[in-house]
Amino acid sequence: MTNGSTTPRNPWDELPIRDELRGQSPYGAPQLDVPVRLNTNENPYPLPEALVDRIAERVREAARGLNRYPDRDAVELRTELARYLSRTAGHPVGRANVWAANGSNEVLQQLLQTFGGPGRTAIGFEPSYSMHALISRGTGTGWISGPRNDDFTVDVAAARAAIAEHRPEVVFITSPNNPTGTAVESDTVLALYEAAQAAGPSIVVVDEAYGEFSHRPSLLPLIEGRRNLVVSRTMSKAFGAAGLRLGYLAADPAVVDAVQLVRLPYHLSSVTQATALAALEHTDTLLGYVAQLKSERDRLVAELRATGYEVTDSDANFVQFGRFDDSHAVWQRILDKGVLVRDNGVPGWLRVTAGTPAENDAFLDAVRELKKEHDA
Numbered sequence: 001m002t003n004g005s006t007t008p009r010n011p012w013d014e015l016p017i018r019d020e021l022r023g024q025s026p027y028g029a030p031q032l033d034v035p036v037r038l039n040t041n042e043n044p045y046p047l048p049e050a051l052v053d054r055i056a057e058r059v060r061e062a063a064r065g066l067n068r069y070p071d072r073d074a075v076e077l078r079t080e081l082a083r084y085l086s087r088t089a090g091h092p093v094g095r096a097n098v099w100a101a102n103g104s105n106e107v108l109q110q111l112l113q114t115f116g117g118p119g120r121t122a123i124g125f126e127p128s129y130s131m132h133a134l135i136s137r138g139t140g141t142g143w144i145s146g147p148r149n150d151d152f153t154v155d156v157a158a159a160r161a162a163i164a165e166h167r168p169e170v171v172f173i174t175s176p177n178n179p180t181g182t183a184v185e186s187d188t189v190l191a192l193y194e195a196a197q198a199a200g201p202s203i204v205v206v207d208e209a210y211g212e213f214s215h216r217p218s219l220l221p222l223i224e225g226r227r228n229l230v231v232s233r234t235m236s237k238a239f240g241a242a243g244l245r246l247g248y249l250a251a252d253p254a255v256v257d258a259v260q261l262v263r264l265p266y267h268l269s270s271v272t273q274a275t276a277l278a279a280l281e282h283t284d285t286l287l288g289y290v291a292q293l294k295s296e297r298d299r300l301v302a303e304l305r306a307t308g309y310e311v312t313d314s315d316a317n318f319v320q321f322g323r324f325d326d327s328h329a330v331w332q333r334i335l336d337k338g339v340l341v342r343d344n345g346v347p348g349w350l351r352v353t354a355g356t357p358a359e360n361d362a363f364l365d366a367v368r369e370l371k372k373e374h375d376a
Helices: 049-063 075-088 103-115 130-138 156-166 186-199 253-259 270-281 283-307 327-336 357-375
Strands: 098-101 121-125 142-146 170-174 203-207 229-234 247-250 318-322 349-353
Touching: 049 270, 049 283, 075 098, 075 247, 075 270, 075 283, 098 103, 098 253, 103 130, 103 170, 103 203, 103 229, 103 247, 103 253, 121 130, 121 156, 130 142, 130 170, 142 156, 156 186, 170 186, 186 203, 247 253, 270 283, 283 318, 283 357, 327 349, 327 357
Parallel strands: 121 142, 121 170, 170 203, 203 229
Antiparallel strands: 098 247, 229 247, 318 349
16 A cells, blocks of 8 residues: 555554654664674673583473472572572672663663653663663653763763753763773762752662673662662673573662562563573583683783774773774674674774673774775
């Protein structure tokens, strides 16, 4: 069916979609069949066989009870997540401080459903994780793009002024930041938290999806005595479990209680809980892979700089590099050499995930070749 015009019609145009969603694009990254894929910040190491076997055991046990609903409060899982955080993040927390959901994105969605919504706003400091804005809009929460400095650190004075002006109900601080890899100093978090409480009070969410890869300690200890401060984490990155879809937060118990007002009934399946518990039993092995990736990340930074590229300091498992007059054209030229990296839309920059040594060698060979071609 046509309308007599040569202009393609958006299939959504005649649907009663909310105005704030019109013109938006779904989140996603290209998944192309190429030899080396370094575009989605996945952990490149498959789970060890001992863990795969333990997952099978736990899932088999859980399968015997699949005729019943799962533990809706995920008591055992939250207890083990609290134990993991207490051991690795430098601050003791208990089960009452922890909540878990289907990936950190559902954690963020539940926070926005609880503390955001129609007539309320959230602020983030861009470029940053694009899902903060997308989930905000999806929950009817207004979105405010806050400022960063030229080196991608948060402009504290400008951020405080924006919080005072807009009085957002939710403030996002991403450390390490995606896509830049930039870490946030604790003094910056405290300054923005104080500004948010003076203007609000507001919920301040520190997104530590890549926290285990940082050179710096976790910001988790800052939740002590700060009821409106939340730290979110994921098992997708450090645990090498992107396919599991398990995220969690740590906060004052009052926040944990509040988000349960919007959680779907029995939102975490028995299989998900069993798999996550198995992974937590193998924390030391999995964090060994993290140490290898941190070393590879630092190698990428050093080699890219030695080749003549500009590189943002990285505390994550990825590296932002540039600068390019046409970053998408460079992205395509790297792809033509069999390596897929990420064009995040940050003008002049691209992002590469730290992979295995062999994958990183292939990437470095590709960008060295491009550099030679450019300089010839």
